[in-house]
Amino acid sequence: MFYYLIALFKQKSPPLTYESIAPLNIGEVVEVPLLKRNLRGVVLKAIPKPNFECKPLKPLKEYFSPSQFQLAEFIASYYCSSYASSFGIFMPFMQDSIQDFPSLSFEVKPLNxxxxxxxxxxxxxxxxxxxxxxxxxxxxxxxxxxxxxxxxxxxxxxxxxxxxxxxxxxxxxxxxxxxxxxxxxxxxxxxxxxxxxxxxxxxxxxxxxxxxxxxxxxxxxxxxxxxxxxxxxxxxxxxxxxxxxxxxxxxxxxxxxxxxxxxxxxxxxxxxxxxxxxxxxxxxKGSFYKSQKEFIFCESHDYFHPLIIDNLAKNLADNKQAIVFLPTRANFKHLLCSHCGETIQCPYCSVSMSLHKKDSSLKCHYCHFTSPILSTCPTCGGDLQSLRIGTQEFAKELSTYLPNAKIACFDRDSITTQKQLTQTLESFNQHKIDILVGTQMLTKGHDYHNVALSIALGLDYLLKGSDYRAREKTLALMVQLAGRSGRKENGKVIVQTLQKDFFQRYLQDYEEFLKNELKMRKNLYPPFVRLALIKISHKDKEKAHLLMQKTLKALPPHKKVEIVGYGDAPIEKIANKWRCVILLRSLESKALHFVLKSLEGFACEIDIDPLDFN
Structure with missing residues (x-):
């Protein structure tokens, strides 16, 4: 009889021991019994016969390749996850899969x-x-x-x-x-x-x-x-x-x-x-078609500023197309009480609900809770007014300025299937749409043939975000958006911002921005340091704070690891759970992982190299 340590896929249990009549290879996929269920798992290693009775396993004629196994082990170790979750994201090979491949050659266009x-x-x-x-x-x-x-x-x-x-x-x-x-x-x-x-x-x-x-x-x-x-x-x-x-x-x-x-x-x-x-x-460097771009700055927060409307009207008259970016989807980001200043909060998350006129609802973009639109403030009974316009509302209002324009939205509310994505892009490239209004989806590698005008609205909201990467993310988005217009012919880009100096300096030289940003982040943020975000959540706010304190005490002091801060998460509550965070910083990945190892078995989630601090 042979004995093996098995990691069960998508289970929270630690690796368990099972027996096999025949020898197995490391990385083989097997079926094992557990609590009246048959579950799949992977052979981690062979072990000596234990001093307790083991249940038999069944080989499934599937396996993880050596490189898959190596990668799953690295993921479990580096990202502080279980073997079960790290192996669970891979799809194994069948034992009769083809491994030898013929040489193939295809006709490709010559490069410049x-x-x-x-x-x-x-x-x-x-x-x-x-x-x-x-x-x-x-x-x-x-x-x-x-x-x-x-x-x-x-x-x-x-x-x-x-x-x-x-x-x-x-x-x-x-x-x-x-x-x-x-x-x-x-x-x-x-x-x-x-x-x-x-x-x-x-x-x-x-x-x-x-x-x-x-x-x-x-x-x-x-x-x-x-x-x-x-x-x-x-x-x-x-x-x-x-x-x-x-x-x-x-x-x-x-x-x-x-x-x-x-x-x-x-x-x-x-x-x-x-x-x-x-x-x-x-x-x-440069465009394949050697086209030129003109950058125009609109130093106002009015989304319907004459500069914006006039350029859109001229673009239409020239039979050209335009794309308009907004950072907010739906109709309005929030409803705000004109009397007490409160917004309509999601009952399960500490965020304001967004207004969606299309289906007459208020929606939480975190837990997806939906409620009818309110006419008065539930706190004081005051009048509600909209705050921060979204894509749907902008498109609707823009049509009153440009009644002959064919306007469509391109965001997660309008595009929910691959078919809708295909149809909208086809319609746009066939010039059945004059102006495409959308969120960051607009910037993602799409090739718009006849776009001569790109407009970015509400950039200052993104630029002044709390994320240490706010400048990098906003400028990258702006550069990508600018790249969508004038791909084959000359194009025009309108940037709505009160931070003209920042965009004017870097929009046509992203590399200069990267070099200057490196100086700003020295010894504080990546790439010079490693960060880890420890996340704690509980349905009871007090218990969440107690768990955070317990986690803090469990972290061993280390001269190379700094506790940057801890407390309530920027969004305190999501899906009816109160959330706390602890942020760690270290110049060495090894030191950071040494400290985090002390949290094995704790009721927390560890995010290595975090990108989202909400």
């Missing part, structure tokens, strides 16, 4: 001189950052790298943020690679996902393109990983394990000698700093 230099630079390194302006032709370089990889008989992963998985990108890549590329993201149907998995098993799919979940599918013989829009926060998981797919892709590539390319027009400061140290940045 700058793109060729970039390709040669990337090919000379195992890891590199392609810092390419919007519209500079990064995708063509990606296509050449993918083709080279298939020619070597190897496979590739092409990661994109979920929202950047546009129909245009799929169409463009499928036109080159046909059926040997598959796209995987949350909006792919269950039946289509099953078909993709079957083709993976048979070796028919050679390139996996998709959101972060595609990284954990069973693809062997990986020769290339591309992480497009590497700066995007969508690569960071908001649930356990709270990993950053971009960072674990870098880990996997380094450990297994896989070529990896990170691409962005606005690289994150962390990645830029590391690439600067290793001298593996290629700077691809």
């Amino acid at each position: 001189e700058e793109q060729t230099q970039a390709l040669n630079f990337i090919n000379s390194r195992q890891s590199s950052l392609l810092f390419g302006d919007t519209g500079s032709g990064k995708t063509e370089i990606y296509i050449h790298l993918l083709n080279q990889t298939l020619q070597k008989g190897k496979n590739a992963i092409f990661l994109m943020p979920e929202i950047a998985l546009t129909p245009q990108m799929e169409k463009r890549l499928k036109a080159v690679f046909g059926e040997c590329i598959a796209f995987w993201h949350s909006k792919v149907t269950k039946s289509k996902k099953q078909a993709i998995l079957q083709k993976l098993k048979q070796g028919e799919i050679r390139i996996l393109a998709g959101s972060r979940s595609s990284f954990f599918l069973p693809l062997s013989k990986i020769g290339l990983i591309i992480v497009d829009e590497e700066h995007d926060d969508a690569y960071k998981s908001s649930s356990s394990p709270r990993l950053n797919t971009r960072d674990i892709a870098l880990f996997l590539a380094q450990k297994n000698h896989i070529k990896i390319l990170l691409g962005s027009a606005t690289p994150s400061l962390n990645i830029y700093y590391k690439a600067l140290q290793k001298q593996n940045i290629f700077r691809l």
Whole structure:
């Protein structure tokens, strides 16, 4: 008889011991009995016969590859998660999966001189950052790298943020690679996902393109990983394990000698700093079509300022299209009482409800609680007025200024399916829509053919956010948005802000911003230090605070780890739970993990390298 330690998928229990008649390999997937249920798990290691009776397990003819096993162990260790949750995000291989792949070659467009230099630079390194302006032709370089990889008989992963998985990108890549590329993201149907998995098993799919979940599918013989829009926060998981797919892709590539390319027009400061140290940045400047952009600043917070309306009207008269960005979706962000100044709070979260006129409701964008629109303040009975206009309301009011314009919204309320995304973008590119009004979705890698005007509203709200990355995130968003207009012809960008000097200085030189931001963050924030956010929540506010105090006492003092602060979370209550946080900072990852190890078994959640402090 043989004895093994098994990590059960998606269970909170620690690894358990089971027996097997036949020897098993590390990484094999098995079925085990637990409390009258049969559960799946993975073999972690063989152990000596224990001094208690063990139940038998059943092998399932599935396994995790050595690189998957290595990565799952790293995730459990680095991100302070259980083996169960770290292995639970991977999809195992079937034992009869194809492992040998023929060499394939596809017809690709020739590159220009700058793109060729970039390709040669990337090919000379195992890891590199392609810092390419919007519209500079990064995708063509990606296509050449993918083709080279298939020619070597190897496979590739092409990661994109979920929202950047546009129909245009799929169409463009499928036109080159046909059926040997598959796209995987949350909006792919269950039946289509099953078909993709079957083709993976048979070796028919050679390139996996998709959101972060595609990284954990069973693809062997990986020769290339591309992480497009590497700066995007969508690569960071908001649930356990709270990993950053971009960072674990870098880990996997380094450990297994896989070529990896990170691409962005606005690289994150962390990645830029590391690439600067290793001298593996290629700077691809300018637009592929050599178009020019004119930046105009509207120094007012009036969303319907004459400068904005007049430019939209002229753009319409010239038979051109426009995109308008707002940081707030729905009709209005809040309803505010004109008498006592209170907003309508969600009963389960310490946030104000947002106004949605379309379905006559107030909605919480955190727990999704919905209630009817109120006419008077529940606190004092005073009149309610709207605060901070949203996309839906702006589009509605804009139509009164421009009655002949065809206006549509592009946000999470309007676009809920892949079909709606496809139809809206097709309608826009066929010029059935004159003005597209949306949130950050507008900026995510879409290629708008006839857009001559981009407008950014409400930027100061984002720029003055409490996040230490507020400047970086706002400027990156603005640069990405500006890149959506004038891709083939000259374009105009209107920036509504009272912080003109900041945007004027950096909008056309993002690299200068990165260099100056590095000086500001020295010894305080990443990339110079490591952060960890400890999150505690409880339905009882007092118990949440007691748990926080207990957690603080359990943290061993360490000269290389600083407790930056602790207390109520910025949003105190979400989904009827009161929330507290403790923020740790250290110059060394090893020291930080040593301190965090003392919290094993505590009722808290640890977020390593946090991006969201709410």
